[in-house]
Amino acid sequence: MTNIKQYDVIILGAGPAGATATIAFQKSGLKIAVLEKELFPRDKICGDAVSSVVKRILRQIDSNLEEQLAQFEEKVYIEKAKLYSPNFQSLEIAFSKKGHCIKREVFDNWLFEIAKQNKDADIFQQVKVTHVNTTPEYAEAVLSDGTIFRAKVLIGCDGAHSIAAKQLANFKVDKLHYSGAVRQYYKNIKGLEGNALEVYFLNGYLPGYFWIFPLKNNEANVGFGMLSDTISKQKIDLKKSMYDIINRIPEVAERFINAEPMEEVKGFGLPLGSKKYSISGNRFMLCGDAASLIDPFSGEGIETAMESGKFAAEQVLKCINANDFSDSILTSYDERVYKKMWNNFHNHYLLQKVLGNKVWLINLLIRFGNIPWVKRKIPKVFY
Ligand SMILES: Cc1cc2nc3c(=O)[nH]c(=O)nc-3n(C[C@H](O)[C@H](O)[C@H](O)COP(=O)(O)OP(=O)(O)OC[C@H]3O[C@@H](n4cnc5c(N)ncnc54)[C@H](O)[C@@H]3O)c2cc1C
Incomplete structure (x- = not known):
């Protein structure tokens, strides 16, 4: 029995x-x-x-x-997010409470x-x-x-x-409410601030974002994610995209000159x-x-x-x-x-939805966000 x-x-x-x-x-x-x-x-x-x-x-x-x-x-401890627009202007958002990586x-x-x-x-x-x-x-x-x-x-x-x-x-x-993303651990990325989440909205890789998040011992979690509907429709290979971002976009590649990958790129789904x-x-x-x-x-x-x-x-x-x-x-x-x-x-x-793949809008918002009185009003996005 x-x-x-x-x-x-x-x-x-x-x-x-x-x-x-x-x-x-x-x-x-x-x-x-x-x-x-x-x-x-x-x-x-x-x-x-x-x-x-x-x-x-x-x-x-x-x-x-x-x-x-x-x-x-x-x-x-994470104290801020640094958002980068497609034209590589950055916007720093300080968190009122510290997060962690x-x-x-x-x-x-x-x-x-x-x-x-x-x-x-x-x-x-x-x-x-x-x-x-x-x-x-x-x-x-x-x-x-x-x-x-x-x-x-x-x-x-x-x-x-x-x-x-x-x-x-x-x-x-439901691919309209699901994302795919890849991750790879690195060490020795140049210019890594130990307390900032770096998020990049990149021309040719929207809607989605590339991230560099700091970890202990000068290591970092590096990744790239997109909505599954876009991945399917545009037949996007996330691992290849991540390789291209790191090696072919000069502003990013420059950071990775002496960086060492600590593993193969790995992917997983995000039910939104x-x-x-x-x-x-x-x-x-x-x-x-x-x-x-x-x-x-x-x-x-x-x-x-x-x-x-x-x-x-x-x-x-x-x-x-x-x-x-x-x-x-x-x-x-x-x-x-x-x-x-x-x-x-x-x-x-x-x-x-509003940002989607609108390069001009993200460029504009990040520029606008740097105006001090706007910056103070930026609502909680990442924390
Ligand atoms: C690439 C990527 C980046 C992300 N980045 C972030 C981030 O920076 N910050 C953040 O907050 N979230 C992030 N997320 C989301 C986050 O990882 C998940 O939301 C979180 O792990 C959900 O926790 P959970 O306990 O629901 O599921 P999980 O963490 O997935 O745990 C589920 C557990 O169930 C077990 N399990 C599954 N099936 C079975 C089975 N049949 N029998 C027995 N056990 C089973 C698994 O082994 C696992 O241990 C990210 C996700 C991805 C994919």
């Missing part, structure tokens, strides 16, 4: 969304199964910019966690280690979930070896290629928050990339993954109290997520 493992909650995936949900369940006494296909520390292709909002989310869960992040030495392999492992302190959570690594299912009585996840996990509710935190999103919420990739989905249903919720919650302009998804993971854990506690895990009670999770995030997503989507 098949061995069925019984829990209160199944968390699928232990990235920022899943780890944060596990941490938020810390004092709940609920029996949690965290199912993760990789072995931590594991890499995640990303720009590695961890926004200042993450501190607030950690503080709201446990005031000690913000201090623990402050003590964590693997990060660099930390390699995801390191940051996610830091969060994962905190999640492991939840003594009521059984964390299973190197287990791949191949099937998820819900009935009125339970939610279940089936591993590739046939093992079945059953619980009152399942939280899908399994990233951009989420099985939970496909099998429970019937998500399909510019389209609303139904992110819960009978006995399940989706968080982070699984729920398509990446900022459509900046490409940031770590803070929204963590916030949605926290919201999902808090929603489970309400469901336990009401002994109700139906789709009707769980819609309050959708409402809370979109109440918090939708305005930002929508405004940044409009910005993405």
